[in-house]
Every structure is written in structure tokens, then in C-alpha cells.
Amino acid sequence: MDVGGLAELDGRITGCRACPRLVEWREDVARTKRAAFADETYWGRPVPGFGPADASLLIVGLAPAAHGANRTGRMFTGDRSGDVLYAALHDVGLASRGTAVSADDGLELYGVRITSPVHCAPPANKPTPDERDACRPWLVRELELLRPSLRAVVVLGAFGWQAALPAFAEAGWTVPRPRPAFAHGARLTLGAPRAPGAPLASGSIELFGCFHVSQRNTFTRRLTPAMLREVLSAAADAAGLPTKPHPG
Ligand code: SF4
Secondary structure, eight states: OOOOSHHHHHHHHHTOOOOHHHHHHHHHHHHHOOGGGTTSOOOOSOOOOBSOTTOSEEEEOSOOOTTTHHHHSSTTOSSHHHHHHHHHHHHTTSBSOSOOOSTTSOOOBSSEEEEOSOOSOOGGGOOOHHHHHHHHHHHHHHHHHHTTTOOEEEEESHHHHHHHHHHHHHTTOBOOSSOOOOOTTOEEEEBOOOOTTSOOOSOOEEEEEEOOOOHHHHHTTSSOHHHHHHHHHHHHHHHTOOOOOOOO
16 A cells, blocks of 8 residues: 555545445434534544554554544544543543543544544444455554554454454564454564565564443443553553553
8 A cells, every 4th residue: 555654544544435335324424413413513434543653552443433433533532432441541641631522622642543443433333344354454554654663552342353463464463373362451462573675663562452442341341440541551561651550
């Protein structure tokens, strides 16, 4: 994929129309809206990654939420899942604030970027395997562009895990075979990117599994704020990012 930098990649992603079902769904949701947001203009397009281009920690989710990121145009912004994620990032010192309401709310991430293996909101939060595969080249290119600074990754949920491992392999990292199963608390090392004929751009990365911050997981307390903070802190430590202790 001929893309210069992350800003260019993000711009290209927002214009993608490769998946007919998702294009129709995201645009239909943007037209019909939820009553609470009836007077807002929905984004209704693919949502690119969010965070600095030299991030050392990457968080990989699943896909934009219909009335969250598909409305606001920024990852995990404007929905309950994002409330939980950004509160935890702020608690451990990786975000400037603990809420995310709109793309222009001033929120900054410190050394962290957030992306997803599917960039368009899918019906019932369930992309098909074909849609996941169609979107993979965007993630592979994002990983290649982050490679010089990337040290650790947190993957939220089994879908993201299954989608991310092949992308890491395609981007050159060594992924164990058989591929490790997803688990909350899973941690593994992916060997340094292979770059035939070129010097290695960076070393290995640490990959962490964490339950997704979905309402189903957080309302049932399958994933608590403390569990999330624990994974984020461990990953930040692996990425060499400073964190702050949280009293909870
Ligand atoms: Fe393009 Fe990915 Fe959206 Fe499919 S899901 S239309 S590949 S951005």
C-alpha cells in the first residue's frame, strides 16, 4: 500500500467504500440517527485511528459503535465503552482527560494510539470474516508506520485478537504457531519484524489480551475498572511510558 505517513493513511481510510454492507449500514445509521442525537450530524464514514504517530502503545478494539464513533468520527468517542476506556487511560496517566464526547473536545493521548481491525460500524457489532479481511491492509499499514516507536499492544476482546495476530504477522513480526488463544491477562512477545535486505527498524513488542470494554462486559463486571487499569499499566510499563498509581 503506497501511503506516506499516518496522517495520509487516516485520510485514505475515511474515504474507503470497500465493504458494501458496511457502507450501507454506516450511512443508514447516520441518516436515521438515534433520537437523543437527532440534531447532530453523524460522521457516517470509516473511523481512522486516534493518537500520536509516534505512539509506543497501541490499543486495538473491534469496530466503531453505530452511535458512538460512527457519530463523532473518533475512536471510542461518545459511547459507554469509550467512557470506561478513557476513564481508565486518564486514571493511569495516559490521557489528558477521562471523558470523550466529540472529536474536538481537546482530549489528548500520551504515547498511546487507539485503532480497530474494522473501521466501519457493523450491524450488531459483528463484522463478517470477509469484512475483517478486507479491512486488514489498513491495520497492516498502520502497524508498519508505527513500527519505529511501537513497544506494546493491548487487544480488547477475542475478535480483535483474532484479527490482529495475522496483521502483526503480515507486518513482519513473528507470531507463535499455533496462534495463542485470546484470554484476559494473556501476554506474549512477538519477535522483531523481519525486514529482508533492510536493517531491523525496531525490536519485539509485548502483546496483552484484555476483555473488551463493551457494555455487556462492564455492566456485568466481567471487566472492572481495576482490571482494565491493571492491563493498561502493565502495557504502559512494557512500552516505557510513565504511569501514575491509582488509589482504587
Ligand atoms: Fe473500508 Fe474497512 Fe470500512 Fe470495509 S470496514 S469499507 S475495508 S474501512
